[in-house]
Amino acid sequence: MASTGQAAEAFFLETESGSRFCLHHPPHSSAEPVGAVIYVHPFAEEMNKSRRMAAMQSRALAKQGYAVLQMDLFGCGDSAGDFADARWDSWKDDLHRAQHWLMMRSEAPISLWGLRLGALLALDFARDARSEIDNIVLWQPVFNGAQYLNQFFRLLLANDMITGAEQKGGGTQDIRQMLLAGQSVEIAGYEIAPELAAAIDKLDAAAWEAPASSLHWLESTGQANAALSPARKKIADAWEQKGARLSVGMVSGPAFWTTQDNMVAPEWISATGAIFQGP
Incomplete structure (x- = not known):
C-alpha cells in the first residue's frame, strides 16, 4: 500500500517584525528528504489566485521525497504586517529565514520555486543567499520589474473602471508620479509604498550574471509546439x-494566477515533478 505521508504542519515563525505564517510539507518517506524547496509566492492578488495550485504542487513534491516550505511573506496572506509596509529587502530577509529554518532540520540541498514576481524575487535572493541554492524553478517568471509594475497598474486600473471604483490618478504615469512624490498608492485594496515600487522598478534579471544554480523556466502556452x-x-x-545552466519548458493549461477561481492546472505539476525527479 502506498504511503499517505505526513500531514502538512502549519505554524507561525516568530521574527523581530512579527510572525510569518508557514506551511511545511514533510517528505512522505520516513527517510531524510532528498531535497528541500522554498515556495516564493507571487505579488498581491496573484498570490490568492494561486493558493490551490501552490498547495497541490507542494503535496506532489512531498510525495517525491522533498520537504517543501510555503511562507507568507511580510504583509502578505496570514503573516504579520500590512502590505503597505512591505519592502523588497524585507521579503528577501523572509526567504533567508525560510532557508535557515530548513537548514536547521536537514542537510538536504535547498531549491527555490517562484511564481511570477516571486520568480524574480527568487532570482534576486539567490544572488545573495547565504548558502548554495541547488535548483531555481521559475513559473511564468517576471524578469523586468518596471514592465511588471506597468502591467499591474494597467490591469488594476482597468478593473477599477469596470467596477466603478474610484481611481487614483488617470493612468500609469499619474500613479508613478504619485509614487515619485513619496505617496503610497492604493489600487484594488493593495497599498503600494513608494519604497517597494522603487525597488521593483530597478530589477532586471536579464542583465544579471547567471546564477550557479540550475535554472528551470516553465512558460505558459495555449497551443501545441509553441x-x-x-x-x-x-x-x-x-x-x-x-x-x-538553463532549461526551458512550455506548459499548456490555464494561466491560473489570473483567473477568478482557484483553478487547477495539472500540466504545471507534472512538468515540475519531472524537473525534481531528475534525469
Whole structure:
C-alpha cells in the first residue's frame, strides 16, 4: 500500500517584525528528504489566485521525497504586517529565514520555486543567499520589474473602471508620479509604498550574471509546439551566453494566477515533478 505521508504542519515563525505564517510539507518517506524547496509566492492578488495550485504542487513534491516550505511573506496572506509596509529587502530577509529554518532540520540541498514576481524575487535572493541554492524553478517568471509594475497598474486600473471604483490618478504615469512624490498608492485594496515600487522598478534579471544554480523556466502556452516569444527568447539566449545552466519548458493549461477561481492546472505539476525527479 502506498504511503499517505505526513500531514502538512502549519505554524507561525516568530521574527523581530512579527510572525510569518508557514506551511511545511514533510517528505512522505520516513527517510531524510532528498531535497528541500522554498515556495516564493507571487505579488498581491496573484498570490490568492494561486493558493490551490501552490498547495497541490507542494503535496506532489512531498510525495517525491522533498520537504517543501510555503511562507507568507511580510504583509502578505496570514503573516504579520500590512502590505503597505512591505519592502523588497524585507521579503528577501523572509526567504533567508525560510532557508535557515530548513537548514536547521536537514542537510538536504535547498531549491527555490517562484511564481511570477516571486520568480524574480527568487532570482534576486539567490544572488545573495547565504548558502548554495541547488535548483531555481521559475513559473511564468517576471524578469523586468518596471514592465511588471506597468502591467499591474494597467490591469488594476482597468478593473477599477469596470467596477466603478474610484481611481487614483488617470493612468500609469499619474500613479508613478504619485509614487515619485513619496505617496503610497492604493489600487484594488493593495497599498503600494513608494519604497517597494522603487525597488521593483530597478530589477532586471536579464542583465544579471547567471546564477550557479540550475535554472528551470516553465512558460505558459495555449497551443501545441509553441516556442518562447522573441522577447523572452532573447532573455534565455542572454542567460545561456553568460553560462547559465538553463532549461526551458512550455506548459499548456490555464494561466491560473489570473483567473477568478482557484483553478487547477495539472500540466504545471507534472512538468515540475519531472524537473525534481531528475534525469
